[in-house]
Amino acid sequence: MTEATVILYAIYIFMLAVFVGFEVISKVPVQLHTPLMSGTNAIHGIVMLGGMLVLAESGNNALLTWLGFAAVVLGAMNLFGGFVVTDRMLEMFKTKKPAAGGK
Amino acid sequence: MDFPKLLSDIAYLVSAILFIVGLKFLSNPKKARNGNQLAAIGMTFAVVASLVFIFGGGLNGARTAEGLPPLADTHGLLIILGIVLGAVVGAVAARKVAMTEMPQMVALLNGCGGGAAALISTVEFATFMAAKSAGKPVDPLGFGATMFGGVIGSLSFWGSLMAFAKLSGVMEKAITSAFQKFLTVVVFLAVIGTVVWSGMATGHEAMGGNLPFYTLLGVALLFSVLMVIPIGGADMPVVISLLNSCTGLAVAATGFSLRQPALIISGTLVGASGTLLTLLMCKAMNRSITNVLFAGVGSGPVATGGGAATGGPAKSAREISADDLAMLCCNVQSVIIIPGYGMAVAQAQHVTRELGDLLTAKGVDVKYAVHPVAGRMPGHMNVLLAEANVPYEQLYDLEQINSEFERCDVAMVIGANDVINPAARYDKTSPIYGMPILDADKARNIIVVKRSLKPGFAGIDNEIYYDPKTYMFFGDAKAAITKLVEAVKQQ
Incomplete structure (x- = not known):
């Protein structure tokens, strides 16, 4: 593949993802706004x-290595924290459903 | 045949599909939790794929294919250490944080993501500079994306920290002035300037060619601070949602500069769905996004609603004691409880539920009226009341409950303010004009549990406090309701 094709493919992916992102959450009830925000937060x-x-890839450049390390730590906080927080929020929606059905 | 690379590419594909299905489920109340779990499984695929790619020889294979020397040291130990450290800190914090502090937590985690994107862009920029100064050609799209990722990532990072500070009450007031607005425009131009400067950098500038980029990061910091400072706490959910989609875009940008489709897809998905979600939130508040970001609730009302604060026309509010209030509540047929941020911040949801249960046991018809944007995030109250085990059938939305206020004996407002402000109906100068409100003012008696007569987050006075049907029950929501519960028990 030529360089230009690679770049073009990346742009294709980007464009399609924009449309999918818009379409996939077209209708969302208000009470799910916060969990949805938190869920998308986890995905990034x-x-x-x-x-x-x-x-x-930082090789023996110490500055770049530590910047990369910091990026991994921050990213991992975002990733793991994000999923846990979202799950905690949604867990509460879950517990009230059987309570409502049981009565 | 480059097996590790193929394997990881297939895993990325699976994870992208899981993210999309997960997002779809997340917007459906019945499947939301499964949606989050699907996304988490997708993420597991992506992380494992990445580990296989880096440690399984895929990275060096790809480098050889590009004519780069293979790496002797991939810093494997540091990678694992970083993941474990971040995972433990993130997961423990997320598990420990109180439900009432969820909005801040999301802001903070979002900031982490933005910060990571900015750091990656910094490293990438340095790599591009090294290539440039060595006279090698650079991929223009990746180079441009690196600067975009730097600016937006930095904006998300600092903006989220500001939102965090505002939500946790370190910095509550919205600060606005003409000078600040002017400064914001100047700094915005400076951001564009530094982007251009970085774009034209040849790699021979100071600090190994990185000076323009460091300047860019600094200016982006200034810009995000100036941008968030004038926005009131009540609008923070919208700001966090917007910064969330910004982080998504910054992540997509790092995907472009790293040539990593998984990052492009996920980042863009979040960027697009986050933007739509931001617009939906604005719609729920009946505001436009430009109004939220630039008008600054709190700037207009200083002129219109500052009367009470500055001691304008003498208006009096009536106070009620816990015993009298208990007597009132126990001897009526229906009570509608309207929770707001004051309840959340005082962690009063459990004692509120206790009050509701006591009154129900005494034969009072208790309902909870949940305004879509009560609290600091849409759906905030639903989460808190669910945490306190308030029976689901006692929760009512705005549309369901508004017709009932006329027949209701007591509307008890616990720490809510703007969502019951009648000015939203008629006062065109009010910043909340047009927002659908709960018709608490139509109830026969109105009880307002509040710390003081100070206006709420939108910074506007509320005439309902001076309504002859209104009794004020002053105090921190938790302390006040606890007192009331004791008094009700003695009835």
């Missing part, structure tokens, strides 16, 4: 992978 925790890559 994938930035940790970027941190892993730059850290792996």
Whole structure:
């Protein structure tokens, strides 16, 4: 693949993802706004992978290594914290459903 | 055949599909929790794929294919250490944080993501500079994306920290002035300037060619602070949501500079759905996004609603004691409880539920009226009341309950303010004009549990406090309701 094709493919991916992102949450009830925000927040925790890559490639440049390390730590906080927080929020929605059904 | 690379690419594909299905489920109340779990599984795929790629020889294979020397040291130990450290800190904090502090927590985690994107961009910029100064050609899209990721990532990081500070009460007031607005425009131009400067950098500037980029990060810091300072605490959910989608875009940008499709897809998904979510939130508050960001609730009302604060026309509010209030509540047929941020911040949801249960046991018809934007995030009250085990069938939305206020004996407002402000109906100069409100003023008696007569987050006075039907029950929500519960028990 030529350089231009690679760049073009990246732009294709970007464009399609924009449309999918818009379409996928077209209707969302108000009480789910906060959990949804938190859930999308967790998904961009994938930035940790970027941190892993730059850290792996930093070679013997100490400054870049530590910047990469910091990126991994921050990314991991975002990723793991994000999923846990979202799950805690949604857990509460879950517990009240059986309570409502049981009565 | 480069097996580790192929394997990780397939895993990235699976994770992208899981993210999309997860997001779809997250917008459906019945499947939301599964949605989050699906996304988490997708993330596991992506992380494992990445580890396989880096440690399984995929990275060096790719480098060889690009004509780069293979790496002797991939800093494997540091990678694992970083993941474990971040995972432990993030997960423990997320597990420990009180439900009432969820909004701050999301802001903080979002800031982490933005910060990570900015750091990655910094490293990438340095790599590009090294290539430039060595006279090698650079990929223009990746280079541009690096600067975009730097600016937006830095904006998300500092903006989220500011939002965190505002929400945790370190810095509650919205600060606005003409000078500040002017300064924001100047700094915005400076951001553009430093982007151009960084874009034209040849790699021979100071600090190994990185000076323009460091300047850019600094200016972006200034800009985000100036941007968030004038926005009131009540609008923070919208700001966090917006910064969340910004982080998504910053992550997508790092995906472009690292040539990593998984980051492009996930980041863009979050960027797009986050933008839509931000607009939906604004719609729930009946505001436009430009109004939230630039008008600054708190700037207008200083002129219109400052009367009470500055001792304008003497208006009097009536106070009621816990015993009298208990007597009132126990001897009526229906009570509608309207919770707001004051209840959340005082952690009064449990004692509120206790009050509701006591009154129900005494034969009073108790309902909870939940305004969509009560609290600091849409849905905030639903989460808190659910945590306190308030029966689901006692919770009512705005549309369901508004017709009932006329027939209701007592509307008890616990730490809510703007969501019951009648000015939203008629006062065109009010910053909350047009926002759907709970018709608490139509109830036969109105009880307002509040710390003081100070205006709420929108910074506007509320005429309901001076309504002849209104009794003020002053105090911190938790302390006040606890007192009331004791008094009700003695009835």
